Amino acid sequence: MSNPVIGVPVVGVPVADQDKAIEFYTEVFGFTTRMDAPLPQLGSRWIVLAPAGAGAEATGIALIQARDGxxxxxxTGIRLAVADAAAKHAELIERGVPVGELLRWPGTPPMFTATDQDGNGLEIIEQ
Structure with a gap:
């Protein structure tokens, strides 16, 4: 193979309001803004967030303006790692974020589902 894929730098999440999405992901999950550039051809912005303190090689989340299609x-299929799933679960409940049951299965890390401000599904997994 002459030109293989060398990484997954960013995954996209469709959002209705990019500013509200930035607020949600930074305040609820502690992400930081890696890039926020105008995309006048699409009438939106190219916004990439990443976990605070993550290196440049860490996969980011692009907040893509929703549109037809x-x-x-x-x-989303996105799994977010936390140090303590039970603590994050309790915190999200307190913040009013919709979450699923905290699952604890033998041989797997504790995990649960959550949805962002637009109802996009995420998985939270203890690492």
Whole structure:
């Protein structure tokens, strides 16, 4: 193979309001803004967030403006790692973030589902 894929720098999440999405991901999950640049050809911005303190090689989340063919409220397949799933679960409940049951199965780390401000599904996993 002459030009293989060398990484996954960013995954996209469709959002209805990019500013509200930045607020959610930075305040609820502690992400920082890696990039926020205008995209006048699409009438939006190219916004990439990443976990605070993550190196440049860490995968980021691009907050993509929803549009026809790219709706919000999807299962993203994104797994977010936390040090303590039970503590994060309790914190999100306190903040009013919709979460699923904290799952504890033998041989797997504790985990639960959560949804962002647009109903996009995320998995939170203890690492």
């Amino acid at each position: 790219l709706p919000t409220g999807v299962e």
